[in-house]
Amino acid sequence: MNIDQSFYIGYVSKTRGLKGEVQLFFEFDDYQELDLDVIFFEVNKKLVPYFTEEIKLHKNSTAYATFEDIDHIDKAQALVRKKMYLPNDKMPERDPEDFRYSDLVGYMVIDENEGELGEIVHVQEMPQQFMATVDMDGKELLFPLSDDLILGIDAEEKVIGVELPEGLVDLYR
Template sequence: MTNEDSFYIGYVSKTRGLKGEVQLFFEFEDYKDLEFDIIFLEVNKKLVPYFIDQIKLHPNSTAYATFEDIDHIDKAQVLVRKKMYLPNDKMPERDPDDFRYTDLIGYLVVDEEHGELGEIIDVQEMPQQFIATVDMDGKELMFPLSDDLILGIDAEEEVLEVDLPEGLVDLYKA
C-alpha cells in the first residue's frame, strides 16, 4: 500500500488507559461513513496495516479504538501522532449535488472591483462561518464565505465570483 493508493483520514492523537486503547482524530469530513476493519498508519514513510478490534465513533471528529496485538500502553504509545490512511476503494461516494465550501479549494477568486485575486488554498470552518484563504501574489487574503459576498460559483470553470467589502483587498496589498 502506498500513499497514492490511499487517502488521509486523520491521526492517532493519544493513548487511553493501560490496555492499548488509542484516541483517533479525524480530519476527514465524512468519517462516520467510513468502513473500519483495517487502517494504515504511516511509520517511517511506509503505510503499515493495523487491524481494528473495536472502534467507538464520537460526534467531535474522534473515536476510541483498539487494534489487534496492541494490548498494552507501551505498544500503543509508539502509534501516537501517526497519520492514518484508508485504501482508495473505501472512499465513501458523495452525492454530486452535495456541494461543500471545502470543494472551493483550487477555485480562482474574481472580485467585482479588483478582478482576479488568486486561488483558494484553504477553507476553514469557524464557529459562525467558513473562511476562505486566497494566495494573492504570495500573500494570504482571508474572507468569509457568506451569501452576502458571493455573487456566483462556476463549478465548470472553477471560478468563485465575489464582491468583497471595500478596503479589504487593499489591506492585503499594502
C-alpha cells in the same frame, strides 16, 4: 500500498488508558461512513496496516479505537500524531448535488473590484462561519464564505466570484 493510492482521513491525537486505546481525530467530512476495519498509518513515509479490534465513533470528529497487537500504552504511544489513510476504493460515494464549502479548495477567486485574487488553498470551519484561505501571490488572504459576499460559483471552470468588503484585499497586500 502507496500514499497516492489512498486518501487521508485524520490522525491519532492521543493515548487513552493503559491498555493501548487511542483517540482518533478525523479530518474527513463523512467519517461515519468509512469502513475502518483496517486503517493505514504513515510510518517512515510508508503506509502500515493496523487491524481494528474495536472502534467507538463520536459526533465531534473523534473516535476511540483499539488495534490488534497494540495492548499497552507504550505500544500505543508510537501511533500518536501518525496520519491515517484508507485505500481509494474505500472512499464513500457522494451525491454530485452534495456541494460543500470544503469542495472550494482549488477554486480561483475573482473579486468584482480587484479581479483575480488567487486560488483557495484551505477552507476551515469557525464557530460562526466557514473561512477561505487564498494564496494571493505568496500571501494568505482570509475571507468569510458568506452568501452576502459570494456572487457565483462555477463548478466546471472551478471559479468563485466574490465581492469582498472595500479595503479587505489591501490589508493583505
